[in-house]
Amino acid sequence: MSKHYSEEDLVLYYYEDGPRRAEVQQHLDACEPCTVAYRELTATLKSVTAPEAPERGDQYGLEVWQRIRHRLPEQEMPWWSVWLRADRLALAGAFSVLLVAAFVAGRWWSAGTVPAPAVASVAPAPAAPGAAGDDGRRRILLTSVADHLDRSERVLTDIMNTTGASDISTEQGWAEDLINTSRLYRQDAADAGEQSVALVLEELERSLLEIVHTPSRATAARLDEIRRRIDAASLLFKVRVLGSELRQRQTQGQDAPRPRALSTHIS
């Protein structure tokens, strides 16, 4: 007969939280003292029923709203909303028009001054030996980086959603795993000439390191500090945009010419 189970083991068993449930069950079937102890525990816990909360009517939500509506603080606007102000939108619009005009003018000017075969402007240059292999490697890299960004986004999102002091040991475990991978991808991206990818990965690494090096039972102030830095670097946004851009490049595949680098608006 194996040793008897403690009250803690039996509590976990009752709540179906403990490991080796089959083992405990087997023991209970054979051990009289443990069976009696478990029966007593069960009888007590079953007698503890949830207190019935006083009824709240259908209008309760509205009542709560009426009580709090004048106490709501000023909403902290997210960083990007600053760009949605009408004057800034107008400025951005004007800038975009100028940019498009400059691009069209540039295309027209170069087409007029440097005649080139039409095919040269849309088709890639004749492939050098090994170019197909390079493209294949690049596609694999971009797919891996996109997956890596998805995983990183989940960690960052969890950190952004914590409230008050929290145990972030789970997020730290994930972040630690991601750091090493991130370094490798950053190096590969730099070697492949994907500078904007490398830059975002570098920023991501810094945040992941900060998360890993924070005490697991992080204070509210410490978490606030991390969140502020993530916010200030617009990191979550960059990770999302880069992820979706890489996925877009994968789906476009061979049909569209591959840009040499990612758009700079996120770097």
Added chain:
Amino acid sequence: MDATDVAAAIARARQGDSEAFQSLVERHSRRAFQLAYRITGNEQDAEDVVQESFIRAYRQLSRFEARAHFSTWLHRIVANCSVDLIRSRRVRYEHASTDDLGPAEQPESGGADPERLAASAQIERKVSAAMSELSPLERAAFTLRHYEGRSIAEIGKTLGLGTSATKHSVFRAVRKLRAALEPLRGES
């Protein structure tokens, strides 16, 4: 209101649209009250917790990420607000008399066996008194595990505790409740 509507309401509320936040308050208030009541064991305290929770949620809305569930996020806020409130009113809880035990004092419905009802009311009073002796974290952890059916991992995440600390909060709560109910076992 489905998940898309909730997400849209959150997005609008973040922009300062109070009507959008109102729709979230109206949708989640009753559930928030139920949880707050179970943890605090007091109607007025539960009311305070609900209001404070929504104010906290509104203040922190910019940190909420759309991938998470608003109800889960709010659940965490309500649990932590309840713990904070119990801590701040600890003195009152410690001196609460059994005359002020809330649910146990509810009028009993007719038709049931009077002896059984009396025994049940006695258990409720004992449980309520024992619950008021628990520390705020023990009380919250036990409520989330026993009444709400949350896993140890979820409770730890909600209350900002490690797995071991969460388990021990539940163990201590169970031990105290058993000790409080022990005399009744002899009577039955």
